[in-house]
Amino acid sequence: MIVAEQLTKRFGDKTAVSNVSFTVQPGKVTGFLGPNGAGKSTTMRMIVGLDRPTSGTVTVAGQNYAHLRSPLTEVGVLLDAKAVHTGRSARNHLRAMAATHGIGRSRVDEVIELTGIQSVAGKRAGKFSLGMGQRLGIAAALLGDPRTLILDEPVNGLDPEGVRWVRQFVRHLAAEGRTVLLSSHLMSEMAQTADHVIVLGRGQVLADAELSELVRAWTTNDVVVRSPRLSELVAALAGPDVTVTASSPGVAEISGVTAASIGDLAASLGIPVHELTSRTGSLEDAYLALTGDAVEYTSKEIA
Incomplete structure (x- = not known):
């Protein structure tokens, strides 16, 4: 278990992390999300003692990381896949790490096979591609x-x-039953991997919830409707809770009413419907809604 309590980190006048509190539970994959500059990497560095908190605390399995007697067997960390001796082979890099904790060479061979780097294990790590470097880091x-x-x-x-x-x-x-904290900018992949999600923005926790709850709270479901008599159908659907957004001629996205209700109404009025597709919100939709005001670096819109 990882527990952060009122964790704050300042670098001069800049506050990278501000009063962040969360718990990463064992038995779940916890996704750690946020825009660039949100404070994710700084928080991870504080968890493993690479940055000292300005205030607050963070523990792993009830202890400060610096007090762990055998950190490599308690916490596995990948923060920078390039943090290797570039002149060593992958196998010798792992053997050097293993020697610091009395881990046998058989375990080195196991993780080499597990991560699929057998064919390059004897090559210098500095010559690795980005993907091979990631596998070595894992x-x-x-x-x-x-x-x-x-x-x-x-x-x-x-x-x-x-x-x-x-x-x-x-x-x-x-x-x-292990504790897994996983950071990624690939929302589609995180949606398939994480059980729980913590979202940071400008150094603060914006959300801390089960993935399904987060998506449900920050997205809306809508129905894509295509009809040659769309305006008639929209007029018949009008109501205080119904929102209609035209996307192209004869096509609209309608929220506040189910696809079944739209289909039934269209049938009763004799209005032909060429498409009726329910669309649910995604983790990406929820993430963008959450972090819209917390993005530090933004790109110019393409007209």
Whole structure:
């Protein structure tokens, strides 16, 4: 379990994290989301003692990370896949890490096989592609068979097979009762992986909820309707709770009423309907609604 209480970090005049409190429960994959500059990486660094909090506390399994007697076997961490000795082979990098905790070479061979880097294990890590570097970083995080896993953008640079493997593997670890904190900007992937979601924005917690609850609270369901007599149908549907947004000639997105009700009404009025598609909100929709006012870096809209 990871517990943060009133966690704050300032760098000079800039407050990167402000009074952040949350609990990452074992047995679940917890997604850690937020725009660039939201404070996710700083928070992760504070969890594992790389940054000292200005105020507040954070513990792993009830202890400050710096007080763990065998950190590698307690917490597996991937924050920067490039943090390796570029002149060492992948195997020797892992063996050097293992030696600090008395972990045998057989375990090194296990994580090499587990992460699929057998064919490059003898090559210098500095020559690795982004995807291979990520796999080596995951192997290092798994080396001590830890009860807690903290992964920052683990699927960055991975091919589809690698992305799927990470998803299945972290869910397997959570099912074993381990604590998993996973950061990613890939909303579609996070939607398939996470059970619980913590969203940061401008250094503060914007949401901390089960994924399904978050989506339900921050999105609306609508129905895409296509009809040659759309205006008649819309007029018949008019009501205080019904919202209609025209998307193209003869097509509209309607919220506040179900597809079944629209279909029944159209049939009763003899109005032909060429499309009637229910559309539910996604994690991406909820995330954008949540963080719309908390984005520090924005791109110019393309006209």
